Amino acid sequence: MPETKEKILSIKDLWIRQGGHVVLESINLDLFAGDFLGIIGPNGGGKSTLLKAILGLIKPDRGEIDVFGLPPAKARSRIGYVPQKTVFDRSFPVKAREVVLMGRYSRVGLLYRYGREDRSLALEALKAVGMEDRAEREIGELSGGEQQRVFVARSLVSDPDLLLLDEPTAGIDSAQQTDFYELLSHLNCHLGKAIIMVSHDLTAVSTYVSKIACLNQRLYYHDSRELSNEDIEKAYGCPVEMIAHGTPHRVLREHD
Amino acid sequence: MIDLNFLSYEFMRNALLAGLAAAALCGIIGIYVILNRIVFISDGIAHAAFGGIGLGYFLGYDPLAFGIGSAVLTAIGIGLTSSRARVSEDTAIGVFMATGMALGIMLLTLSQGYARDLYGYLFGNILAVTESDVLLILLLTSVILALVFLFYKELLLLSFDPQYAQAIGLPVSGLRPMLLAMVAFSVVVLIKVVGIIMVIALLTIPGAISRRYMKSLPSIMAGSIILGALFVIIGLLISYDLDVPSGAAIILTAAVAFFLSTLLSR
Numbered sequence: 001m002p003e004t005k006e007k008i009l010s011i012k013d014l015w016i017r018q019g020g021h022v023v024l025e026s027i028n029l030d031l032f033a034g035d036f037l038g039i040i041g042p043n044g045g046g047k048s049t050l051l052k053a054i055l056g057l058i059k060p061d062r063g064e065i066d067v068f069g070l071p072p073a074k075a076r077s078r079i080g081y082v083p084q085k086t087v088f089d090r091s092f093p094v095k096a097r098e099v100v101l102m103g104r105y106s107r108v109g110l111l112y113r114y115g116r117e118d119r120s121l122a123l124e125a126l127k128a129v130g131m132e133d134r135a136e137r138e139i140g141e142l143s144g145g146e147q148q149r150v151f152v153a154r155s156l157v158s159d160p161d162l163l164l165l166d167e168p169t170a171g172i173d174s175a176q177q178t179d180f181y182e183l184l185s186h187l188n189c190h191l192g193k194a195i196i197m198v199s200h201d202l203t204a205v206s207t208y209v210s211k212i213a214c215l216n217q218r219l220y221y222h223d224s225r226e227l228s229n230e231d232i233e234k235a236y237g238c239p240v241e242m243i244a245h246g247t248p249h250r251v252l253r254e255h256d
Numbered sequence: 257m258i259d260l261n262f263l264s265y266e267f268m269r270n271a272l273l274a275g276l277a278a279a280a281l282c283g284i285i286g287i288y289v290i291l292n293r294i295v296f297i298s299d300g301i302a303h304a305a306f307g308g309i310g311l312g313y314f315l316g317y318d319p320l321a322f323g324i325g326s327a328v329l330t331a332i333g334i335g336l337t338s339s340r341a342r343v344s345e346d347t348a349i350g351v352f353m354a355t356g357m358a359l360g361i362m363l364l365t366l367s368q369g370y371a372r373d374l375y376g377y378l379f380g381n382i383l384a385v386t387e388s389d390v391l392l393i394l395l396l397t398s399v400i401l402a403l404v405f406l407f408y409k410e411l412l413l414l415s416f417d418p419q420y421a422q423a424i425g426l427p428v429s430g431l432r433p434m435l436l437a438m439v440a441f442s443v444v445v446l447i448k449v450v451g452i453i454m455v456i457a458l459l460t461i462p463g464a465i466s467r468r469y470m471k472s473l474p475s476i477m478a479g480s481i482i483l484g485a486l487f488v489i490i491g492l493l494i495s496y497d498l499d500v501p502s503g504a505a506i507i508l509t510a511a512v513a514f515f516l517s518t519l520l521s522r
Binding site: 052055057073076077081083086087088089091092093094095098099102103105106108110111113114138154158 | 291293406407409410412413415416417419420421422423424425426427467470471472473476
C-alpha cells in the first residue's frame, strides 16, 4: 500500500501583478512532505516572487496559497528561508552562531529573549551543516560557501518542515557548490525536510532534486523530475537546443 | 594648566551631565546608524529639527521640545515619502533637510532678539545647557536605553538582514520607524551639545573607532560610550580653558582621535 503523503503546500490559480505587469499567471502547484522541488527559469521569470508569495510577503491578486493548511503569514514558523545572496556588511560584528540564533526569532517572538535551549539549538543547526567549528567566527571572515551554510543553519534552527532556497549557490565556487547540494540532499533524505530550491543552474537542479518545474510567468510542472522540450521552450521563449545543450538527458526527455 | 575646579560651577556640572548622556546615546544609537547605513538620514533629521526649534521660538514655547517633534515627524516623513511617492530616499532627505533649515532660519529671524541663539543651535553651546534641558536629556536618554534593551534582539536582526527579518515575521515596518525615532531623539540631545551641523560627527566617530578594535556588538557599544565620554570631557576642558566654542572643541577632539586610529591601524 503506497503511503499517502501529507500535502504541505497548495497553490491554486495564483496571479500576481507588480507595477502593472503580470509576474505570475495562473500558478498551480502542490507539494508533499519529503519533496525536493527545483524551480528553474529565466531571470525575471517570477521565481523569487513565487517564494515571497509562499512566505506571505507578497499578497496574491487572485488565487489561494495554503501552507500546512494555513495562510502563508501564519505558517512562517514552519518555513525556513534562505534568501537570494544575502547582502550584508562584511564587517558586521556578529558571529556565525549569533547569525544562526536570529533564525529562532520566529519561535521566540517579539520582546522575548533567546534562552539556553535556543543557543544549543543554534549549535546543533551549525553541526547539521558541518559548520560547528566556525561557530565563534565572525560571519564576514567565512568564505561564500561557508556563509551560505550558516544561512541554511539559520533557516534550519526553527525546525521547519519546508525550506525555501532562492538561488542558494550564486557566488559560490563550483567545488563548494557540489558540497552544498550534497548538504541539501542530506537534509531532504535524512532529516525529511521538504525543499523548494529556485535556481538557474539546470545541471545541478536535475542531479539533486526529486521534482522539477520551470517558471516564466507560467509554471510548467508535471509533479515529476521531467520536463518536456516544449515546456522549456515555452518558458524560456527560445529554441530548446540552446538551453538543452550540455544538460543531462534526465531533464529533457523526448516528448511523445 | 587645566583648572580642575571647573565642577564647582553649576553650568559646568550641567554641561558634563548633558555631555555624558550624549556620549551614552552616541555609543549606542551611533552603532545602529552605522550598521543600518542611515548616516545621511540622521544628518537630515538633525537639520530638519531646526525647523521645529524655530517654530518653538516663534510661538514662545520650549524650542527643544519642538525640535524633537519636528525631528520625529521628519523621520516618519522621509520614510513615507520615499515609500509612497516614488521619490528616492536620499532625494526625500535632501528636501526635508533644506526645508527644515529654511523654516528654522525664517522663524528665528522673525522672533526678534533671539538671533544670538541661532549660533548656539547651529554650532552647539553645551555651556548654556539649563537644568531643565538636563532633565529632558536624561529622560530621552533613559527612554532610548530602555528601548534598545527591550528590542536588542529585534534591532540586531533588522540591522543585519532586513529582507530575511521580514521573511521570518519581524515587524520591519514598525521597527524601522522606531529606530528612526530613536535617532531623532538622540539627534536633538546632541544638538544641545555640538550643534546641528556637527551632530553627525559625534554620532558616528566613536562607533567608527570602537568598531576597529572590538568584535562583538555590546563591546563595540561600550567602547564607543567610553570614547564619546572622553571626547566630551576633553572637549569641555579645552573649551573652558582656552575659551573656545565647546561644540567645535569636542568634534575636533573626536576627529583627531579618528585620524590617529586610522593611521595606527594601517
